[in-house]
Amino acid sequence: MAPPRLTPVQTVGPFFGPALVRRELEQMVVAETRGTRITITGQICDGDGADVPDAMIEVWQANAEGRYDHPEDHQEKLLDPNFHGFGRFGTDANGRFRIVTIEPGAAPGPRTTLQAPHLNLSIFARGLLNRVVTRIYFPGVPLNETDEALNAVPADRRATLIATRDPAGALDSYRFDIFLQGARETVFFDI
Amino acid sequence: MEGDARYRREPIGTHPRLDSPAYASTAKRAPRHAPVRIGQSLSEITGPRPCESVAPGEADLTRWDGGAAMGERIIVAGCVLDEDGRGVPRTLIEIWQANAAGRYRHDNDRHDAPLDPHFSGVGRIMSEANGAYRFMTIKPGAYPWGNHHNAWRPQHIHLSVFGPAFATRLITQMYFPGDPLLALDPIFNSVPDAAARDRLVAAFDIELTEPGRALGYRFDIVLRGRAATPAVN
Ligand SMILES: [Fe+2]
Numbered sequence: 018m019a020p021p022r023l024t025p026v027q028t029v030g031p032f033f034g035p036a037l038v039r040r041e042l043e044q045m046v047v048a049e050t051r052g053t054r055i056t057i058t059g060q061i062c063d064g065d066g067a068d069v070p071d072a073m074i075e076v077w078q079a080n081a082e083g084r085y086d087h088p089e090d091h092q093e094k095l096l097d098p099n100f101h102g103f104g105r106f107g108t109d110a111n112g113r114f115r116i117v118t119i120e121p122g123a124a125p126g127p128r129t130t131l132q133a134p135h136l137n138l139s140i141f142a143r144g145l146l147n148r149v150v151t152r153i154y155f156p157g158v159p160l161n162e163t164d165e166a167l168n169a170v171p172a173d174r175r176a177t178l179i180a181t182r183d184p185a186g187a188l189d190s191y192r193f194d195i196f197l198q199g200a201r202e203t204v205f206f207d208i
Numbered sequence: 209m210e211g212d213a214r215y216r217r218e219p220i221g222t223h224p225r226l227d228s229p230a231y232a233s234t235a236k237r238a239p240r241h242a243p244v245r246i247g248q249s250l251s252e253i254t255g256p257r258p259c260e261s262v263a264p265g266e267a268d269l270t271r272w273d274g275g276a277a278m279g280e281r282i283i284v285a286g287c288v289l290d291e292d293g294r295g296v297p298r299t300l301i302e303i304w305q306a307n308a309a310g311r312y313r314h315d316n317d318r319h320d321a322p323l324d325p326h327f328s329g330v331g332r333i334m335s336e337a338n339g340a341y342r343f344m345t346i347k348p349g350a351y352p353w354g355n356h357h358n359a360w361r362p363q364h365i366h367l368s369v370f371g372p373a374f375a376t377r378l379i380t381q382m383y384f385p386g387d388p389l390l391a392l393d394p395i396f397n398s399v400p401d402a403a404a405r406d407r408l409v410a411a412f413d414i415e416l417t418e419p420g421r422a423l424g425y426r427f428d429i430v431l432r433g434r435a436a437t438p439a440v441n
Contacts, residue, residue: 077374144234165247205243
């Protein structure tokens with residue numbers, strides 16, 4: 018029998034909220050989770066700079082040691098039973114989101130190099146026929162200089178992937194806005 | 209990466225182009241730059257495995273809030289597979305859909321069609337060890353939308369599947385055979401390859417049909433398979 022062929026994707030549409038956005042999936046950390054707490058707030062904007070209130074962000078990240086909670090991560094680093102690395106967030110009426118998590122450690126790259134600490138993001142919305150994939154990196158991290166994914170990005174667009182310290186917020190509070198289109202369009206990855 | 213194979217690149221034409229002008233909402237939301245291609249690392253070949261406790265009742269959408277939903281009961285079943293035909297075990301499948309009248313239980317759905325007090329339109333299940341899944345639900349109604357003059361979405365069910373990796377995450381829509389609205393729908397037709405498009409249409413299956421109770425539709429969900437050899441990008 019011929020092998021089955023890939024199922025095409027379709028847009029998430031405008032009505033996914035009741036099915037997909039659940040309070041418990043926004044809860045990435047509990048009191049016992051190891052690592053430095055961080056808060057990342059941001060807004061998703063369209064090509065006119067208008068808010069995108071009907072989007073959903075999924076986060077996938079390594080734990081504080083840089084290990085993913087997954088059977089194919091064979092690193093001899095500690096697994097944290099209180100951190101699984103997944104979170105799902107709907108944007109609010111103003112297109113805003115708020116991710117409370119821990120600072121991820123550095124995980125290995127596609128070759129032998131260490132990647133810079135980052136969050137992997139899938140973004141779904143009405144008007145997006147497929148998810149778009151991006152990453153959140155952190156400012157002032159030396160590993161950013163050698164990170165393969167960051168270096169695959171033209172230098173003048175790299176800043177779209179690096180969170181900024183939120184001047185209004187406390188320590189460990191970051192800002193990461195996502196522009197689907199326009200002069201400040203966020204870099205998205207083909208994985 | 210110690211021999212864990214990366215996932216195959218997705219064939220051109222299988223997935224929609226983000227920039228599909230016939231679907232008006234893409235105009236301001238589809239990125240203009242091509243995505244930057246990167247090699248797969250642990251970040252992509254691992255992935256979330258949400259395994260919240262899914263109650264058995266969550267796969268049956270035909271009863272909600274103490275009563276039976278209106279409309280035609282149907283069974284939607286199939287397997288989550290990879291491109292090599294291997295079942296994808298214990299992965300979360302989430303579905304949502306309009307009721308029989310074509311109305312979503314959602315604040316932003318302004319379609320002038322009745323809500324059904326006994327239909328939430330939301331279901332969940334974990335696939336079996338061989339990838340199999342089975343929902344009992346109501347055949348969704350077609351509904352109008354504002355994309356263009358006299359625009360109607362064909363009957364469809366939205367599905368979300370994780371699979372084993374960040375790279376395999378998939379959200380799609382399942383359609384019904386013979387629906388005359390398919391030919392007119394910009395979202396369905398955003399898939400460039402006609403054969404790929406057809407894979408979004410479930411197959412009526414008399415074997416799946418429960419006598420005296422519900423028609424059966426088969427819909428397999430095929431996720432990215434492993435590359436033959438661990439590629440060096
Ligand atoms: Fe829909």
